Amino acid sequence: MRTLAERLEVAPNALYSHVTSKTALIDAVLDDVLAEVEAPAPGVGDPSAGLHDLMISTYQVLLVHRDLVPAYLARQGARGPNAQRLGEIMLELLDRAGVSGARAPEAMRVLIVYTIGFAAFATRPPIDAGASGPVPGEELTGNFVSGLRWLLAGIAAPNTAVNPRGRAGRRDA
Template sequence: MGEARTPGQRAGLTRESVLQAAHKLLIERGLDGLSMRGLATRLGVAPNAIYSHVANKTALVDELLDEVLAAVVVPDPDTTEANAGLVRIMTSSYTVLLDHPDLVPLYLARQGARGPHAQRLGDVMFALLAQAGVTGPAAHEARRVLIVYTIGFAALSTSAGPEPSEDRPLGSAELSGNFASGLQWLLTGILGA
């Protein structure tokens, strides 16, 4: 006798379909408009089918944030020089965040993401920092500073238009340039290079 199928499986839902529908709902209605009941209605299923894939709204948002991080390009810390590897991972993170401006405020509010993709990125960052001799509490602080810098710059950049205006003195191209040069300054301080 096989395993009993969950209500979500019986409804034909997958984790990916739930996250995709949740992201669309979030874009349309914002965080306050994202509810488990609203998501179930969007998917044409009973709410208990959603709970087969995610525990609650907080877990749903955490999974959405973490899923986006799967697109971050991760260098191999065994074959990549620390500075170049950290530039690559943080620049890729910044680009991924810019591709999802609707989620950037949630990354700010939650101070990042916590799922398996975030963990993988953190592990690679720790390996690159260790390669440069930055370990222990200093590595944790360095990782936090790099993450906060990247999310903060993404928040600033997603609120900017392509060109400077009276309301926004910096355009997105200038902010991207500022991100790159500031990242190098941070890494020079962190790595002592």
């Protein structure tokens, strides 16, 4: 806030004539940024490829505005109009890809969480140079795409029985 006010060459509290709180400001900026995401035209083109491109575009947009990616995770959903628009586009793509019903919002959440999470991970070279290689960031994008492909493949697959050992994953908890 104070930094922003300085950039605008006004007193810090002047901001509160235009914004109710820092949180609200960030929310607004967040949704604005989402407008930069390139979404495929609805109804045409391969839906799987559309999802692929949509998530990659989202990832890249997040990387460009890296400093507000943490804020993105802090609030989870992003209720703004742009977020909503992207959500509808995703659902449409998923539907045309054969994912509908209860599976659709699940798949959507998974894709979103994965994308934002990976952006958050990629967003911070400055931990410490040196040991074990900080992963220069270029490679991370490739890594993101790999995971995205795996995810899309799994989502598209009709029935995924990954766990061969009977009812695994069931612990006493």
